[in-house]
Amino acid sequence: MNQSHHDAAAAKQALLARRKSLFWRIHFWAALIASPFTLAAALTGILYIFTPQIEAQLYGALEHVAPSGVMRPLDDSVAAARAAAPAGWALHSVVPAYAAGDTVKATFSPPAKAAEPAAEHAGHNHGMAAPVPAPKRAFGAPSQAITVYVNPYTAEAVGSLVNQERFGSWAKKLHSSLLQGDGWRWMIELAASWLMVMLITGIALWWPRGTQKALPQAGAKGRIAWKQWHAFIGVVLSVMSAIILSTGLTWSKYAGGQIRMATDSLGQAAPKVPRDVQSIAADGAAPLSWQAVWDATRRQAPDGKLQLVAPGGPQGVWSASSADRSQPEKRFDLLLDAYSGQALYYSGWDKQTAFGKATAIGIPFHRGEFGWWNQALLLVFGVGVLFSLVSGWVMFFKRRQPGSLGLPRLLPGAWKSGSLTAWATAAVLLGAMPLLALSALAVVAVEIVLHRRSMAVGSQ
Incomplete structure (x- = not known):
């Protein structure tokens, strides 16, 4: 009986050793692929963190004014914004002043057939713009849009700014695509995909077993110290890592599409604002003013900064939504009749799905x-993240023997040692992240070549 137990224990230890060598190998490949892009994402992300403070210094004079008396009707500010906007540009949306020192922000979209020439004059505040019909209700500022900032107390434009030229827009593009355009967003998505693999395999390697310790040991030096702190810091930040990676992947191009398809099939899609709602013009009824719509919205929506979009025609409806992402619980969508101000549709926080609430916070x-x-x-x-990258490569070069590739040793039978849970997790990750699946095929091809080469060397 004792011999049987001893043999079983030895077999289990051998299995765990093969599995650990497999996790080390995958962890290494994940680090090799993700490291360059992750380094860029970490550095640009740290810069992006301070966007509010940087923009406060750059655009404070546009976004804030000294309160003086009573705010004039919102219609006066909208008229001033129209006069200051480039000729022919269409008013897209308006964010009324919420706090006493806020300016009114009116966003304009360029003419459809002359977007490029008009954009050249976007930074100027001169020229009278003839009133143009309000565009159809849309969500999110259009490309090349400009925002005109108006003092709500004097109804005077204080300046304008091309939205894409804001520091926040530049920093976001730098972080998401390294300023290479949407066609290059795959770089950061590829890094995030392999970082998820690196996180999971890293936790599996750190997980205490037998004499393995969870915390860094005092007195450890050299590569051992680097290894302990590398693992510990990675695990401590694992929850943050999962949140950052998951939320980043939700708006990525390929993985994001997979996630949206999955949430739709599970009934977790966000409530869709209807597009076929119309206003009813009673005999002799006049359309509501901007001020009247703003007042009606404040009566029916949560208190907070909001955005208004004018009707697209006589039967169109007013659209109102939250303009403050820092208060997700006040998120709402409201459609108002253009003549009575009656709510035709309303969706608030309570109508959001669990996934919608998670992403609205995440x-x-x-x-x-x-x-x-x-x-x-x-x-x-x-x-x-920067420490994890640096410490990981320090360990690699300390372990690597001169003249070798430095790949972690893969024990015989390692690829067959994975548990059912491990392979199920791999299947989910590969299915959810197309770029991970494609690049994993390349890794498998390299592994096959390395295996055949080692077999050929061993047979000589």
């Missing part, structure tokens, strides 16, 4: 929009 957290504590956590996370 995405602003990813961007550091919840205030200084959020920024501090992201800064710690970014520095931790």
Whole structure:
């Protein structure tokens, strides 16, 4: 009986050793692929964290004014914004002043057939713009849009700015695509995909078993110390890592499409604002003014900064939504009749799905929009990621023998040692992240070549 137990224990230890060598190998490949892009993402992400402070210095004179008396009707500010906008540009949306020192922000979209020439004059505030019909209701500022900032107390334009030229827009593009355009977003998505693999395999390698310790040991030096702190920091930041990676992947191009398809099939899609709602013009009824719509919205929606979009025609409806992502619980969509101000559709926080609520909280957290504590956590996370990258490569070069590739040793039978849970997790990750699946095929091809080469060398 004792011999049987001893043999079983030895077999289990051998299985765990093969499995550990497999995890080490996959962990290495994940680090090799993800490291360059992750380094760029971490550095640009740390820069992006401080967007509120940087933009406050750059655009404070546009976004804030000294309160003086009573605010004039919103229609006066909208008229001033129209006069200051480039001729022919269409008013897209308006964010009324919420706090006493806020300006009114009116966003304009360029003419469809002359977007490029008009954009050249976007930074100027001169020229009278003839009123143009309001565009059809749309969500999100269009490409090349400009925002005109108006003092709500004097109804005077204080300046304008091309939205894409804001520091926040530049920093976001730098972080998401390294300023290479949407066609290059795959770089960061590829890094995030392999970082998820690196996180999972890293936790599996760290998990205490037998004499293996969970915490760094005092007195450890050299590669052992680097290894202990590398694992410990990675695990400490694992929850943050999972949140940042998951939220980043939700708006990525390929993995994001897979996630949206899955949420739709599971009934977790966000409520869709209807497109076929119309206003009813009673005999002699006049369309509501901007001020009247603003007042009606404040009566029917949560208190907070909001955005208004005018009707697209006589039967169109007013659209109102939250303009403050730092208060996700006040997120709403409201459609108003253009003549009576009656709510034709309303969807608030209580109508959001569980996935919708998770992303409404997770995405602003990813961007550091919840205030200084959020920024501090992201800064710690970014520095931790940089330490993980540096310490991982320090260990690699300390382990690597001269003249060798430095790949972690793969024990015989390692690829067959994975548990059912491990292979199921791999299947989910590969299915959810197409770029991971494609690049994994390349890794498998390299592994096959290396295996055949080692077999050929061994047979000589």
